[in-house]
Amino acid sequence: MLDLSPDEWIAIRLSLKIALVATAVALPFGIALAWLLARKNFWGKTLLDGLVHMPLVLPPVVTGYLLLISFGRRGPIGAFLADHFGIVFSFRWTGAALSCGVMGFPLLVRPIRLAIEAIDRKLEDAAATLGADRLWVFLTVTLPLAMPGLIAGLVLCFAKALGEFGATITFVSNIPGETQTISAAIYTFTQIPGGDAAAGRLVLVAIAISLAALVVAEWLARRAGTRFHGE
Amino acid sequence: MLALDVEKRLGEFSLAARFETAGGVTALFGASGAGKTTLVNMIAGLIAPDRGHVRLNDTMLFDSANRINVPAHCRRIGYVFQEGRLFPHLSVAGNLDYGRRMCGLARDRAEMTRIVDLLDIGHLLDRRPGKLSGGERQRVAFGRALLMRPRLLLLDEPLASLDAARKREILPYLQRLRDEVPMVYVSHHAPELKRIATSVVLLEAGRVVATGGIDVLDAATAELVA
Numbered sequence: 001m002l003d004l005s006p007d008e009w010i011a012i013r014l015s016l017k018i019a020l021v022a023t024a025v026a027l028p029f030g031i032a033l034a035w036l037l038a039r040k041n042f043w044g045k046t047l048l049d050g051l052v053h054m055p056l057v058l059p060p061v062v063t064g065y066l067l068l069i070s071f072g073r074r075g076p077i078g079a080f081l082a083d084h085f086g087i088v089f090s091f092r093w094t095g096a097a098l099s100c101g102v103m104g105f106p107l108l109v110r111p112i113r114l115a116i117e118a119i120d121r122k123l124e125d126a127a128a129t130l131g132a133d134r135l136w137v138f139l140t141v142t143l144p145l146a147m148p149g150l151i152a153g154l155v156l157c158f159a160k161a162l163g164e165f166g167a168t169i170t171f172v173s174n175i176p177g178e179t180q181t182i183s184a185a186i187y188t189f190t191q192i193p194g195g196d197a198a199a200g201r202l203v204l205v206a207i208a209i210s211l212a213a214l215v216v217a218e219w220l221a222r223r224a225g226t227r228f229h230g231e
Numbered sequence: 232m233l234a235l236d237v238e239k240r241l242g243e244f245s246l247a248a249r250f251e252t253a254g255g256v257t258a259l260f261g262a263s264g265a266g267k268t269t270l271v272n273m274i275a276g277l278i279a280p281d282r283g284h285v286r287l288n289d290t291m292l293f294d295s296a297n298r299i300n301v302p303a304h305c306r307r308i309g310y311v312f313q314e315g316r317l318f319p320h321l322s323v324a325g326n327l328d329y330g331r332r333m334c335g336l337a338r339d340r341a342e343m344t345r346i347v348d349l350l351d352i353g354h355l356l357d358r359r360p361g362k363l364s365g366g367e368r369q370r371v372a373f374g375r376a377l378l379m380r381p382r383l384l385l386l387d388e389p390l391a392s393l394d395a396a397r398k399r400e401i402l403p404y405l406q407r408l409r410d411e412v413p414m415v416y417v418s419h420h421a422p423e424l425k426r427i428a429t430s431v432v433l434l435e436a437g438r439v440v441a442t443g444g445i446d447v448l449d450a451a452t453a454e455l456v457a
Contacts, residue, residue: 122316125277128303129310130379131333136304140329144320 004201010177011185012205018093018181019161022101026108026157031150034112035138055167056106064170067099071171095172096179100164104157111156115149116142147224155217159210182206232413233257233383237273237283237293246270246437249283254413255429260421260448265434267417271385274415275310276303287383307334309381309412313388315368317360323371324356330379343378350374350404366397370404377411384414390423402426421452 004012036042037049055063071078071089081087089095119142127137143150165183172179174188186202189195236249246266259267272278274285276292279300285293287308292301309330317326327343347353350370360368369389376384389405390398405427408414418424424431425445433441433451441447 120316122312122314123318125303126310126312126316127318127329127333128277129275129306129308130330130375131304131307131335132329133302133304136333140333141318147320 004205005198007176008185008198008202008205011180011182011202014093014177014179015162015181015183016209018097018100019158022097022104022161023108023154023158025097026101026105027154030105030108030112030153030157031143034109034153035116035142037109038113038116052109053106055103060103060164060166061170063102064099064167067095067102067167067171071095071098089172091172091175091179093172093178096168096181097161099167099171100161101157103164103167104160107160108153108157111149111152112146113149115146115152118149119145148221151217151220151224155213158213162209162213163206233274233285233287233415235270235274235283235285237270237280237285239269239273239278239280241269244437248434248437248439250432250439250442252413252415252430252432256409256414256416256427258424258428258431258445258448259415259417259434260424260431260451261419261434263419264436265419266437267419267434268387270434271310271387271415271417274383275308275385276301276306304333307379307382309376309379309384311369311372311376311384311386311389313391315360315372315392317363317368317371317375319360321360322356323352323358323360323363326360326371326375327352327356327378330375334379336380346374346377349407364397365393366400369393369401373404373408377408381412384408384412385417386414387417388419389416390420391418398423421448424448 033052037045068090069075071081073079073082073088073090078089081089087094089098123145124137124141127141132140162181163183164181165187168179168181169184169187174180174184176185180188182202182205186199186206189199189202232252232254234251237246239246244266246269248266248270259270261267269278273280273293280293280295282295283293284291284295287306290301291297291299292306293299317323318329321329327347331338347356350373352367352370352374355363355367355371360371363371372389390401393401402423409427416424416428425448428445428448430444431442431447432439433447441451
């Protein structure tokens with residue numbers, strides 16, 4: 001049944017690569033933003049909060065189109081990055097990672113933000129009296145205590161990145177071996193006669209990967225939980 | 232030792248306090264709402280006074296006139312909070328070692344053992360704070376504050392969250408700590424203070440109304456009874 005063709009393997013590997021890179025690159029930004037939104041009051045905070053959540057409510061095609069006109073070859077940001085850093089997004093797997101990261105970003109930020117908001121700040125005061133400066137307080141108290149939220153955010157972002165379709169196909173198209181993820185491959189197979197078997201195989205793979213991610217997340221979250229309350 | 236002269240407005244409440252301590256255990260005594268915790272937080276550097284100064288020995292910790300405000304993490308002042316505030320994600324040993332790590336002090340096995348024995352917490356080292364009783368938690372909090380080798384130890388109602396039996400259990404440990412480091416001990420419970428304090432600062436509605444020896448407590452409590 002699960003006799004995958006080389007093309008299907010390529011799509012699976014590419015999907016995993018894109019989702020992992022998207023999540024990993026989004027993580028530091030996500031933590032910083034979650035902390036900012038949880039702890040700081042500044043002008044334009046509501047706007048920033050809204051902006052982060054935009055990909056969640058916009059049609060994915062719209063997000064993809066906006067990425068295309070800003071990060072595409074002729075887009076202002078895309079042209080700048082290509083000319084100065086040699087980073088090209090359009091029709092590359094890096095572009096797919098960018099769109100997946102953008103789409104997963106709100107799902108990453110929200111749980112981390114809620115976890116940071118739930119932390120008893122008196123513990124951070126206690127750390128300060130014990131000699132920890134603000135960075136160390138963050139690294140040794142805030143971040144470890146926010147770990148369950150961090151894990152939840154990572155899983156949601158990874159899952160979103162793995163399944164992202166609309167924004168990615170709009171931004172970087174559906175090129176086998178470069179931007180064709182599992183989702184895009186399934187879509188392609190359903191468009192051609194006799195592609196049902198291949199589509200079905202990839203569907204099973206997608207289910208397996210998603211389930212595995214959930215199980216790992218559950219296990220990690222439970223471990224983090226017992227670290228707080230158990231022995 | 233500690234000399235302070237501070238003013239702070241917090242909404243309706245205003246605090247204006249001036250006193251000096253000579254070392255030993257200084258009791259900060261007063262009813263709840265008198266501003267004891269606010270005052271202690273200013274000494275620790277967790278809140279800044281509006282005006283005034285806080286000096287510890289030769290170090291100016293806060294001086295509004297010269298714009299000095301040493302941040303809390305640089306003050307080397309130990310703080311035992313009413314609710315312990317142990318780090319839930321660290322073991323007891325991790326909690327005890329936290330201050331030493333953050334202050335960049337060398338590992339000192341002998342000192343660790345001495346404090347652990349002094350407080351009888353050796354059997355708790357591998358546990359998480361969530362699994363400790365109230366009395367055990369406060370003893371670990373004492374140890375954590377002492378092991379950062381503080382120049383001054385602040386204790387804010389360290390026994391308030393404990394029942395009478397636990398208080399009796401902890402008091403002997405506190406008496407042992409008396410010779411370790413100068414302390415400022417906040418409480419609204421006179422009998423507890425009488426057993427441990429060497430001098431008293433009486434606080435009422437944000438003002439210092441009396442300072443002196445333990446006899447100040449007798450006068451204050453007599454007034455309360457009368």
